[in-house]
Amino acid sequence: MQNTITGVPERTQRHYCRVARIGRQTNIAIGSKYIQEEFEQQAWQRGRATFKFTDNNGSHGRKGCSYIAWHLPNSYIGPHQQTASGRMRKINRRLQDLVQKGARGNSGRKVEKRYHANGKDAGRAMNRGKESEVYWPIVAESRQSHLWAVFSFE
Numbered sequence: 001m002q003n004t005i006t007g008v009p010e011r012t013q014r015h016y017c018r019v020a021r022i023g024r025q026t027n028i029a030i031g032s033k034y035i036q037e038e039f040e041q042q043a044w045q046r047g048r049a050t051f052k053f054t055d056n057n058g059s060h061g062r063k064g065c066s067y068i069a070w071h072l073p074n075s076y077i078g079p080h081q082q083t084a085s086g087r088m089r090k091i092n093r094r095l096q097d098l099v100q101k102g103a104r105g106n107s108g109r110k111v112e113k114r115y116h117a118n119g120k121d122a123g124r125a126m127n128r129g130k131e132s133e134v135y136w137p138i139v140a141e142s143r144q145s146h147l148w149a150v151f152s153f154e
């Protein structure tokens with residue numbers, strides 16, 4: 001996906017991130033309880049990213065219970081300070097020519113928000129009925145969360 005947007009191969013993008021000291025965080029969504037038939041259905045839909053997650057600590061439900069889980073896109077954290085909002089307009093004008101069409105968000109299609117700060121906001125988004133899946137972090141600290149809960153319509 002990223003290759004089609006930016007035109008840069010994955011290996012080159014990983015090299016760029018390593019040189020720029022950008023931190024990569026793996027995100028995992030935890031779905032319904034593990035049932036073999038449901039797992040096979042999810043695996044057909046999501047591909048190799050689907051796996052069986054066993055909750056040994058009991059942080060998502062009963063201790064030792066298994067769930068269907070899948071990989072979400074990674075989160076990236078840069079080594080730089082966030083600039084003041086007053087400078088954003090000037091910086092964005094200077095960066096405008098560096099981005100190809102599509103990566104900038106100007107491909108013409110509207111993208112609905114899929115990742116939310118909490119379950120309440122995710123529930124509101126599902127009630128609007130525009131998305132088939134919405135996610136929110138399970139752990140309260142957003143920078144530390146690796147696991148995401150999911151609402152989905154079948």
